Amino acid sequence: MLMNIEIIEKLEEKFPESLVKVNNYNGLSYIQWTYIKKRLDEVLDGNWSFEVVRELFLEDQVIVTVKLIIGDTYRMAHGHCSTERKDKGQAVQIATTEGFKKAASLFGVGMHLYENSPKPTQESAQSSSVRASDKQLKYIKDLSGKIGLSSNEVCQDYLKKDIDDIDLNEANQVIKTLISLQRESLN
Numbered sequence: 654m655l656m657n658i659e660i661i662e663k664l665e666e667k668f669p670e671s672l673v674k675v676n677n678y679n680g681l682s683y684i685q686w687t688y689i690k691k692r693l694d695e696v697l698d699g700n701w702s703f704e705v706v707r708e709l710f711l712e713d714q715v716i717v718t719v720k721l722i723i724g725d726t727y728r729m730a731h732g733h734c735s736t737e738r739k740d741k742g743q744a745v746q747i748a749t750t751e752g753f754k755k756a757a758s759l760f761g762v763g764m765h766l767y768e769n770s771p772k773p774t775q776e777s778a779q780s781s782s783v784r785a786s787d788k789q790l791k792y793i794k795d796l797s798g799k800i801g802l803s804s805n806e807v808c809q810d811y812l813k814k815d816i817d818d819i820d821l822n823e824a825n826q827v828i829k830t831l832i833s834l835q836r837e838s839l840n
Contacts, residue, residue: 692757701722717751733748789821793816796831800834
């Protein structure tokens with residue numbers, strides 16, 4: 654099955670405002686996974702699948718890599734969930750759902766939500782911490798590459814920021830996570 658323009662346009666159609674929810678924690682808009690699944694079913698007549706490629710259990714979170722397959726094309730994305738207040742099964746389910754939604758967005762499903770995301774103002778940028786050092790950024794890129802991930806994707810997954818926009822504290826947080834991921838992948 655080839656992805657023709659008509660299919661791409663149908664996948665990219667905006668969802669009705671009534672289906673858009675706002676995350677109370679970070680203020681970002683999202684669509685529930687069931688509506689994303691319904692969109693895929695309707696547009697592709699059920700000719701799609703997804704699979705969990707990898708589950709990584711860290712000290713305080715789980716990271717799930719999901720592959721969404723449409724015809725001969727696939728997109729992969731990561732979802733994560735803290736295990737502090739959830740059991741592992743529940744955390745895996747949440748991380749899988751997040752990864753599924755991100756992979757679908759790589760096919761254009763729900764992308765209009767990202768296009769309308771609020772951009773940081775100059776005031777908020779000036780009031781943030783000191784930018785991550787070049788040494789930290791290089792270390793993040795090296796660690797990401799060693800475990801087969803893109804450094805920008807890691808920063809987007811964990812911080813919802815591009816790697817060039819993270820501060821010193823956020824860089825330290827990403828480095829700790831990547832070191833844990835690297836240890837986990839060696840076991």
